[in-house]
Amino acid sequence: MLSNCRSDPLLQKIVLIWHKASKSPDRTNEFTGIYAEQCVTLAKELGLPSINLWVKMQEIDGWQTKFLSDGLHLTPEGNEVFLEVNKVFDDIGILVRLAI
Helix, strand or coil: CHHHHHHCCCCCCCEECCCCCCCCCCCCHHHHHHHHHHHHHHHHHCCCCCCCHHHHHCCCCCHHHHHECCCCCECHHHHHHHHHHHHHHHHCCCCCEECC
């Protein structure tokens, strides 16, 4: 994946990393937070900007049901938060593409 990012100029801007739905028992808020922090760490190592939405969403009362449909995937309101962040990146000239 990293070599693909380095060869595609658009992906050199920002990469969002995700994994297919897991039936693993470690799919908890605690592990999601660890995963989010690791993504931020990787972005720093690669010199990429990042925003930890996991931390930001938890600043809102009722975030669990307001922003997440199943504890991991975004609700329509959660997607609106992502779109707002995407607009901020777009306004400063950073293209956001999902790496799937």
